[in-house]
Amino acid sequence: RYDVATGQAGSAARTWRRVRRLISNDDGAVALMAEREERLRLLRVREDARQRQWKAERNAELERERVVAELGGHGPGFGDGVGNGSPGGASISRHGISASASNAGPAATQTAQPQHLGWSGHIRPEEVIDKLTERIADRMRNELRLELQKESETLQQRVAAENLQMDDYLARELETQNTCPVCYELMVPPEHAPQLLFPCGHTFCAKCIHSHYVTHGKRTCPICRKKIDSKAPNYSLQQLILNFVQKRQRMQGNRPEGMAAMTHAVVAGSRPDASTPAAGDTGQSNDEHDRLRRQSERIQIRLTVLMNELTDTISEAAALEGAAQSSRLVLDHLGAQEQDVLKRMAGLKAELELLQEQRSMQEAKVAKSEEEATAALSRRQMLTDTIGPLQAELKKIDLLMTGLSEQ
Numbered sequence: 001r002y003d004v005a006t007g008q009a010g011s012a013a014r015t016w017r018r019v020r021r022l023i024s025n026d027d028g029a030v031a032l033m034a035e036r037e038e039r040l041r042l043l044r045v046r047e048d049a050r051q052r053q054w055k056a057e058r059n060a061e062l063e064r065e066r067v068v069a070e071l072g073g074h075g076p077g078f079g080d081g082v083g084n085g086s087p088g089g090a091s092i093s094r095h096g097i098s099a100s101a102s103n104a105g106p107a108a109t110q111t112a113q114p115q116h117l118g119w120s121g122h123i124r125p126e127e128v129i130d131k132l133t134e135r136i137a138d139r140m141r142n143e144l145r146l147e148l149q150k151e152s153e154t155l156q157q158r159v160a161a162e163n164l165q166m167d168d169y170l171a172r173e174l175e176t177q178n179t180c181p182v183c184y185e186l187m188v189p190p191e192h193a194p195q196l197l198f199p200c201g202h203t204f205c206a207k208c209i210h211s212h213y214v215t216h217g218k219r220t221c222p223i224c225r226k227k228i229d230s231k232a233p234n235y236s237l238q239q240l241i242l243n244f245v246q247k248r249q250r251m252q253g254n255r256p257e258g259m260a261a262m263t264h265a266v267v268a269g270s271r272p273d274a275s276t277p278a279a280g281d282t283g284q285s286n287d288e289h290d291r292l293r294r295q296s297e298r299i300q301i302r303l304t305v306l307m308n309e310l311t312d313t314i315s316e317a318a319a320l321e322g323a324a325q326s327s328r329l330v331l332d333h334l335g336a337q338e339q340d341v342l343k344r345m346a347g348l349k350a351e352l353e354l355l356q357e358q359r360s361m362q363e364a365k366v367a368k369s370e371e372e373a374t375a376a377l378s379r380r381q382m383l384t385d386t387i388g389p390l391q392a393e394l395k396k397i398d399l400l401m402t403g404l405s406e407q
């Protein structure tokens, strides 16, 4: 059957196959074609049957006339054929599309008597079908292009939302991965500037490492307990953290409800179709899983640090206990010595007292003797003084007696 209107209505499936063949080299077209086929089917069901029929006939006629015009519809064969069937038809071929719009009636007439058209001219029916198919394919391509454009816009929005979500994820990751394992603070300079230990490569904040290394005099890494040869500021990490903090401040200034809330709103907005609530749930549970994983990592590092501190403290306590014990021994010894000295001192004291007593007795004796000596001396003086004159008197008497006897 060569009648175009009924041809399109009757062989829609065949046309579709041709259209699909023509556009099957477009990227992603086949999948979209299936979707479109289904949508078009539903549309057709909803449409009023009569109106559909009328439209199909009218559109087919218009299409056919355009094709005929393009193929050189003014040729004698076709012109004659139409002229035979209907005078109105002849005017269409001569005056083109503008005339044909008001000529649904004659088109219907043609439909009713296709055998009179007599396709014996220069235009072959296969050519008309090919041209028609090509046009339909063009229209389909345009619609597909629009569809793909819309699809790519949706995709871009989703990508933007996912980028935001990724930013948020990276921000949280950066915040947790770059907190000091000892004090949990984000390592923001200058107080908590990141310090890299050598050779183990672990990083702590300046405050904690100062307390660990200088104040407590510990020379091993709090996490891996390797000996610390040296330490240095981690400038690249410091810059990263500073950039992050600045960006976060800017973001929080712009969005008072916070970065995460914003991201979630955008992500939710990018999934308006109700067919994927499970995806949202999965996203949330993924977020929750990430959060718990980070929490677990933090606690594990913290636990390592604290276990190391416990080990250190246990050995320190044992060493201090040993030192205390030896100190106690020394103390006991000194106590014994003290007792000994005290005992000896008591003996000496008694001896001293005895000596002092003896000495005072002796002192008294000395005093008495000196007194007696003095008394004796004065008695001697007295006797001497008495004896002297007596002797002189005696001498005088002797002299007198000697003189008397000589006379």
Ligand SMILES: [Zn+2]
Residues within 6 Å of the ligand: 180, 181, 182, 183, 184, 185, 192, 204, 205, 206, 207, 208, 209
């Ligand atoms: Zn710290």
Ligand SMILES: [Zn+2]
Residues within 6 Å of the ligand: 197, 200, 201, 202, 221, 222, 223, 224, 225, 226
């Ligand atoms: Zn270490």
